[in-house]
Structures are given as structure tokens and as C-alpha cells.
Amino acid sequence: MSLSHDNIVMTNDRKTFASFAICLSLIVVIPLSAQTSSEQLQKWRNEIRHALFVPASLPALNPNTWSSFSPAPGVIADRVTYTTEYGMLVPAIVYRPANARKKAPGIIVVNGHGADKASWYSWYTGILFAKAGAVVLTYDPIGEGERNDQHEDGTGEHDRIITVSGVAQRMGGLMQTDVMQAVSYLRNLPEVDSHRIAVLGFSMGSFVSAITGAIDPRIHAVLLTGGGDLDGSGGYWDSSHAVMCQAGPWRALAFLGDRPAVIYALNARRGPTFVMNGTSDTVVAIPEHGPQFFDDLRRRVIAMNGSPKNVFETWFDPGASHRPAWLLKPAAEWLNSVLHFPNWNPAGIQELPVIRIGDWAAMHDVHLSKSDLRPDRAAGLEAIDAAVPKLTLQQLTVLPTDAWLREKEHLVYSSWVRKAIADAEHGH
Template identity: 45%
Template sequence: MRIVRWLAAVSVMAVGIGCAAQDSQDAWEASMHDVLHTPYDSKLPALDAKVWSTFSPTPGVLADRVTYSTASEMLVPAIVYRPDPKVTKYKGQLPGIVIVNGHGSDKFGWYAFYSGMMFAKAGAVVITYDPIGEGERNARKASMENPSPHDADVTPPAPIPHDDWGQRLAGLMQVDLAQAISYLRAQPEVDPKRIGVAGYSMGAFITGLAAAMDYYDHRIAAVVLSGGGTYDDAAGGYFDVNRNPCQAPPYRALLPWLKIKGEPARGEILYALIASSHHPMLIMNGDNDTVMDIPHHNAAWFQELHDRTMKDFGLPQSAMFQAVFYPGISHRTSWVNRDGVEWLNSQLHFPFWKTNAIIEAQGTTHVSTWITANHVAISKNYFREDREGGLDAVGTGLPGIPRGDLMVLPDADWQRVKDRLTYEAWAAKTMAVEQEAAEKLRVH
């Protein structure tokens, strides 16, 4: 039995804001781009995408091994799952989904490839990719290293502020995601107006900022944050003290810029930008998720933030985020359950799973049982029943994909371009950029 608690309404309507509010929101988004050293979507790097090869992980689904360009002339390896047109017939364009992994995970993570196959079965084109320092962007082509290479606390050359490194790291992650959206938009079978993004944990942090920064461009049609969304207003909140350089430094750097009447209002402004961008959003958390400090950011906390944002910005309730809380549950990727799939279908309209009845007819797979039977890698800490292992994911009979099948580049090619892939290569480029900036500041 599914036990859920919902906040807010189900649909999204056009949001009207006055000229003064428009000016403020323009400035807020611009400040976010400045803080993260990121270009607007219209000025993203050339995609330069390449399909290296294609395989079929399960009947009716094809998986393309792809690379695309990101910030600092780096490359992102990705697996793109799509319905096999020789097996599944469809008319018109398909929705797209970007999966943004949590800390320590990548396209080799169980929920990345399960989501890819599951949503492709529903009729979507799904892109999963390696975050910097993970998978093929790791110097050892490793996953789940603890600490991850990108966890390094790097001090920039004086007089560059210490947090600049983390701001640039978070900015790289933003461009990685933006370019994944660009890849989907470039596919002729994908409807550019039906692209959703689902982010988990660290990926939820990245995804929420991306949705707010999409205020100008409107490239995202639906957003799911699972295990996340706890954007505090004042200093000293969850993300301010988070140990990860890609989260605490950029969030602290937003504090002087995201204010209302001189008072810090980061969470409220982020959610107002998302709502004003017409992005329907679902936030999915366990009420016992200590990873994200949900006991101190519970349903009442989200409701207060929801109501305050709606009131201060004159937003209709239908424009605001929805939130679901699972009693006794901790950190997990809840978008694979029926709640997540049904909500995404209501926004993106899957061509093969058009109704909740069809989704229910797919059955479910208990994740811990599936992981054991298919010898799928997972951290013991997340195999727990109150975490990812306890999920009942939509679909049955999906395989565990061997790690080798999810490698995009043949080893000889990986060796040839590794200076455009690994965290260490990005770090060397970024340190050179900071060194040049520091020298200019010292001169002046």
C-alpha cells in the first residue's frame, strides 16, 4: 500500500508577474549565472555530439553510446535509451527525460539504467551521463569512490575567494545538464516541449538550480527532485554546511544576491523562478531522510515555504511545486515508483503508458530483490529497505546491464581523449583560469 502526503495542486497554468517583479527575476537569474560562471542556454558550447555505438539492453529498447561537449572543452559520456522503432511503432514525437545522478553515482548506477529502460518502455528518450569524477570521467574509470575526486577541497590562488572553486565545479555540472537537454532537443524524434529532468540528492541540488536558471529559456517541461529540495533562505542552512564543494560554495555565494527587501530569500526566490518559468515540479522525500535533513525540513517546512512564495510573488497555487513525503523512509530515488511515473506521465504524456491503469498493469519490481538476483552493484548503505533497496520500481523483467556494456568509449579512444574527460584534466584547466584571474586582480 502506498502512503503519500501531497501538497499543492496538480496542474500548472500561466503565471502573470508585474514589470518590477520581472526585473528582479531577470537580475536573480543573471546573478546565478555569474556566481556559477555559466553561459545562458542560448550561448552554450557547440554540442559536437557523437554516437559511438548502439546496443539493445532489453527487447524493444535501444541504447546509444554517446559523447557530447560541455564547459571547458570537456566531454561527457552518456547512454541514451530510446524505443526501438523496429519493435515499437509510434506516431509523432516522443518525450525526453534527463536523469541526474546523486553523489558517487553515474550512468552505471542501478537507478540510471533502470530508469533508462523503464521510461524507454513507456515511450520516452532518456539520457543518463557520468558526472565529473565518476565512471568514464574518473581517471581509473571507477564508480562509487569515496571520497569522489570532485570532493577535493581546492584553494584557488590568492586573491581569488576560496569558494570560487566550488562555484566553478557546480557550474560545470550545470552545463553538463544543459547540454544533455540540448542533446535531446537535437533528436528529431524528441518533442523539445516535453523534456523533463529527474535529479536525486546531489543531482536534485543541481536540477533545482537548473530549473530556476531556465527562467529565460523555458527548455524544461517538468522537474522531479527526489531526496532534496531543501533550499534554505538564511545563512547556516543545510546546503551552507554541506561538505561537498559542488554544493556549499555555490549556495553560500548566492546569499548576497537572492534577497527580498534586503533579506536573504534563496529558497523562496529559487522556487519563485521555477514557478514563474511554468515548470511543474514534484519533490519526493522520505520523512526520515537524515541525508537531506528532512526531519528539520519536513512537510510543514515545505508547506510554509510553498505558501510564503505563493503569497510574496502573487503566484497561483497551481503554479507551485507539489511535495510527497513517505513515512519512515530515508534517502531514495522515488521517481521509479508509481507515484513518480504517474506524475511524469501527467506532464510529459508517455505514448505507450498513457494512463495510470496502463502503468499499474506493468507491475513492480522490488529493487533489493532485483539487485540480488541480477548481481547489480550498489552501496550497502543504500541497499537498505528504508532507502533505495526498498523501492518498488515500475516494470518487471528488466535486466541488470553489465558494466562493460555501459562503457561509451573503447579503451584506446578513452586513452586518446582522457584529457577531455577526467576530473584531473578539468581541475588543471580550472586552476589555470583561476591563476590568470588572480594575476589580473593582483595587477589592478
């Protein structure tokens, strides 16, 4: 895959800037009355949180560092837990520069289906951006890794459909709360600049991150890849096979009317957003939701926002499919522009070496799934080469076995399900 400007479509591409500016001048002259008021935006935030059962007041964080190790030269990884709803624990790995001399930006990685903090791109992302000078938090979503009933990875346990009314919405709310608590965790670290926190969401994580960005103004920047193409009634996200974490929560927000525009207008008031997709990504229907789809959505968001300020930018990789594109240089450039990495500058990013993930995986004996071995997926991704080594499951496990068994009731999917069903049946 080449990353030259000749084969990338980007909203701020120099070659199309002039024509884009002309088009923009035609679409942003909007009557002042079209701008959505701050009061309405806050009302929407509150209503979204209520519809997804996100606690009105976030739970006490109760952070705990279990142990630390050095996964790569210049990087320290902390094995931590923090608390989410129902007093349950979220196991996470936090990557940070070993000898930071300045306040660091913070990054939260929100995985796709079947992935967790032990997935290759989680630890690759953590080490890469820690070397850039950021503090990066990766965690297990409910039903995966240490939050799986059998302590297993890649199970998709949370996709088991619970037919009790309201539980799918609560699943969406749990995923929002997990990310919001990660924001709280980073903000509590003295070395992190609380005004420079970004959330990176891939696939299912793009859906979760888009909504979290809409309801949590503490987040400065959001980068979505393998998704972000939020659509309307009866569309891809309403009809998703992932009922518990996508379709159920998205349908619960139908009261918003133009849901995609509202979500992105709320994000615009929070801060900048970047949406990256491959043009051949059929997993999230990008062939049907390409540049024209996003251009139309962007016009609607600008109308709500009252201006193009902080309205999402898009980037398309021709021929690419479903993969975590935030490892590419265009993502690093954008993140640096909004987070200001202590160890990187724009010219330096251009000089960084790259490596195809397929070659990296073969070199380090890193397992890639059958789909990831395709050249249009992970294997063909020309990631920034940060000399990332292979990390083992043992290294990426937070709780020792005896502690996990002791705390299991506060960790695993089945425990959350019991509590969510009880609340749903009692109307709480």
C-alpha cells in the same frame, strides 16, 4: 512499503484536497504588486549563471554516437558524447524506444554523490521510461566513470576540496552546464518533443537540478527526490560537507536573499516541479525539513510568483529514507501528467506490476551498497517492474579504451581542475 493513500502525504491527495483548498484560498490572495516581474526573474537567472560561471552562451554541442546496443526488448541504447565547458566531453547513455511512432518526451537523469550512468538506478530508470515511450539520457558527472582520472566509478573524486577562490563555484557551474548541454542534446534529436523535456535529480542531483531548472526555461518539468529542501543562511546546504558541489555554489547565491523562494519562483515560471522525500531521510535533513518546512517555503514562492501556478508540489513517504523515488508509481503518474508518455496512460500505470528493488537485485545479481541494502532505502523501494536486466560496466562504457586514452585530456576531473584554477587565478 505500501503505496496506498493511507500512508502517503501528498499536496493533492484526494482525502486532504478540501482542507488544502480552504488553506490555499487563504494564502494565495496576494496583492498584484507582490508578483515578481519577468524582468527581475531574468535578472536573477543571469546573476545566478554569472555567480556560478555558467557560460553566457552554451558551448557548441558536437554530439557523437560511438555505438549502440539493445539492453532490453523494445529499447535501444546509444553510447554518445557531447561537449561541455572548456571543450570537455560528457559520456552518456541514451535509452530510446526501438519503434517509436510518435514524438517522444525527453528525460535527463542527474545522479547523486558517487553515482553515474553505470549505477543501478540510472540504467533501471533509462529502460523503464524508454518502455513508457521516452528518450532518457544518463551521463557521468565530473569525477565519476569515464570522467574519473582512473576510469573508476563511485570515487567521489570531485569532492576533493580545491582551496583556490572561485573553483567551488565553477564546479557548481560545470554541473549546471552539463545538464543544460544534455537538454540541448535531447532538443536536437528529431524524435524528441523539445517542449516535453524533464530533469530528474536525486540527492546531490536534486540540488543541481533545482538550480538548473531555475536558469534554463527550456526545461518543462523537474522532479527532485532525496532533497529539494533548499534552506537559508547557515542551514543544511550552506554547511554541507560537499563543499565543491553543494556548499560552495549555494553560498555563492546568498545575494538572492531568500534563495530557496527565488529558486523555486524561477522554476515556477519555467514549468511544473515535483519534490519527493522520505520522512526519515536524515541524509538531507528531511526530519527537520518536513511538510511544515515545505508549506512555509511554498507560501513564500506563491507570493513571488503571484499565484500557485506551477509552484512545486510535495510528496512524502512515511518511514522511507534516501532513495530514488522516481521509480515509484506516484512519480510515474506525475511524470505522465506533464510529459504524456506515448505508451502509458493513467489507468494503465495503476495496473503496472511492481518489484522490490532488493528482490530485483538478488534475482539479477546486481550489487547494492551496504546502505542501499537497508529496507528503508533502495532495497525496500517498490519500483515499477519493467523486466529490467542487469547491465554490465562494459555495456555502459561509451568510449573504447584506445579512444578514452586519446581523449583523456578532454574527459577527466584533473584536466578540468587545471583549467578552472587557471581561469580563477586570472580572474576569468
